[in-house]
Amino acid sequence: MQRFKSLLRWESMLALVLVIEFVSFASLSPYFLDVWTLSDATFNFTERAVIALPLALLIIAGEIDISVAAIIALSSVAMGLAAAAGIQTPGLVAIGLGTGLAAGMVNGALVTLGRVPSIVATIGTMTLFRGLAYAVLGDRVLKEYPESFSVFGQGYAAGPLSIELSLLIVLAVVFGLFLHVTRWGRTIYALGANPTAAKWSGVPVDRYRFALFAVTGLCSGLAAVLLTSRLGSTRPSIAQGWELEIISMVILGGVSVWGGKGTIPGVLLAAVVLGFVNFGLGLLNVPGIVMSIIVGALLITVVAIPVIAERWWGPARRLS
Incomplete structure (x- = not known):
C-alpha cells in the first residue's frame, strides 16, 4: 500500500508538471491552446508511447529492450518492400505487425534460451535489425504505399481526436488493467522484485520474459505501421534514436530501472509531458540541442530524486 501511495504521489507530480507546461506555453505562444494545435502535438508522443507501455512491463520485470527503434525500421522496410510488390493495406499491416512480433521473439529467445543478458542481447539485435534495414534499402526511399494506408497515421477518429491517440488510449487501458488488476500483473512485479523467489x-x-519481449516487439511493429503511415515513406534511418526517448518515457513515468516498481498511468503521463515539452519548445523555435539538454536534465533529476530521498529520509523512517 505504501508503494502504491508513493507512486500516486509521483503521478501527481507529473500531472502538476503537465499543468505548468500548459500554463507556460499558453502564455508564451497564442497558438498553443488551439484544439487542432494540441491534436497535432499528440503525434510527438503517440507512436513512442505505444512502445513505452509494454516496455514498462518488461523493465518492471527486470529486463530491457534497446532494439525497439531498430524493430520499427525493419518492420517499415518489410512493409515498404511489400507495398512495392503490390500488397494492399491489410497485408501491409499484417506484415508490419508480424515482423515486429518475430523480432521480439528473437530477443526473447536470446534471453530465455540463450541466457544472454537482455541489455547485451538487444544491443546486438539493435545493430542487426538496423543493419538489415540499411543492407536492403541502402540510400533508397520507398513511397509506393496505397492511399488507404495513410489512414492509420493521418486519420481522425472523431473531430480532432486522431486514430493514433485513440489507439494509445485503448492500449493504455488494456495494459493498465493487465498490470494492476490481474494475477499476471502481480507476477510481473514479483519477477522484477525478486526473480529467484x-x-x-x-x-x-x-x-x-519471452511473452513480454514478444509483446514489446509486436507493439514496435504497430508503431512502425503508424509512423510509416503518417510519413508515407520508408527509409532505413526511420525512428533513429527513438530507443532512448522511449526508455526516458518509461523511467520518467516512475518505473524503476532495477525492476519491481512502476505504473501504466505514470508512463502515460510521462509520455504526454515529454511530448508537449518537445512540441512547446518547437513552437517557440527553441533549437533541438537545447531540447535535448532540457529533457536530459529532467531525466537525470527524475532518477536522482528517489535515490536522494531514500538516502536522507530512509534511515529516519526505519528508526521511527
Whole structure:
C-alpha cells in the first residue's frame, strides 16, 4: 500500500508538471491552446508511447529492450518492400505487425534460451535489425504505399481526436488493467522484485520474459505501421534514436530501472509531458540541442530524486 501511495504521489507530480507546461506555453505562444494545435502535438508522443507501455512491463520485470527503434525500421522496410510488390493495406499491416512480433521473439529467445543478458542481447539485435534495414534499402526511399494506408497515421477518429491517440488510449487501458488488476500483473512485479523467489514459487519465469519481449516487439511493429503511415515513406534511418526517448518515457513515468516498481498511468503521463515539452519548445523555435539538454536534465533529476530521498529520509523512517 505504501508503494502504491508513493507512486500516486509521483503521478501527481507529473500531472502538476503537465499543468505548468500548459500554463507556460499558453502564455508564451497564442497558438498553443488551439484544439487542432494540441491534436497535432499528440503525434510527438503517440507512436513512442505505444512502445513505452509494454516496455514498462518488461523493465518492471527486470529486463530491457534497446532494439525497439531498430524493430520499427525493419518492420517499415518489410512493409515498404511489400507495398512495392503490390500488397494492399491489410497485408501491409499484417506484415508490419508480424515482423515486429518475430523480432521480439528473437530477443526473447536470446534471453530465455540463450541466457544472454537482455541489455547485451538487444544491443546486438539493435545493430542487426538496423543493419538489415540499411543492407536492403541502402540510400533508397520507398513511397509506393496505397492511399488507404495513410489512414492509420493521418486519420481522425472523431473531430480532432486522431486514430493514433485513440489507439494509445485503448492500449493504455488494456495494459493498465493487465498490470494492476490481474494475477499476471502481480507476477510481473514479483519477477522484477525478486526473480529467484518467483522462480522457486513455481512462476514460469522464462515464459513470462519471452511473452513480454514478444509483446514489446509486436507493439514496435504497430508503431512502425503508424509512423510509416503518417510519413508515407520508408527509409532505413526511420525512428533513429527513438530507443532512448522511449526508455526516458518509461523511467520518467516512475518505473524503476532495477525492476519491481512502476505504473501504466505514470508512463502515460510521462509520455504526454515529454511530448508537449518537445512540441512547446518547437513552437517557440527553441533549437533541438537545447531540447535535448532540457529533457536530459529532467531525466537525470527524475532518477536522482528517489535515490536522494531514500538516502536522507530512509534511515529516519526505519528508526521511527
